[in-house]
Amino acid sequence: MRPFINDSTQFWYISGIVLRSELRGGRAIKILLSRAIGCWLARAHIHFPCDLLALAYSEQGQALLEGFDFFKLQNAKAMPDGVPLFALEVSDREQLLSSLNSKGVDPCPPVAKPST
DSSP states (O other): OGGGTTSOEEEEEEOOOOOOGGGTTSSHHHHHHHHHHHHHHHHOOEEEEEEEEEEOOSHHHHHHHHHTTOEEEEOGGGSTTSOOEEEEEEOOHHHHHHHHHHTTOOSSOOOOOOOO
């Protein structure tokens, strides 16, 4: 992958979002997503329009994806691992930020000023 590290990329795979059961239903997922997406936006070479892809390994994962307007791209039966594939098409950075903000996720929170 090294030859491609600085190339602009249109297709992104999201994976590994896991919350301990006692943290589900609270603010933890919004904080986790805000920080993770903020890092991704700051460091990745995203080619817009872009497609975000994710697998829904659980009912909670599917609900999370659908809550962020992902649509089912492929049914579980058609996938090699038996898990449905979801996708989100994003036209530009502004649309992505607006969509996230409408869901209560702020990937670019204001920088806190140091106290004097």
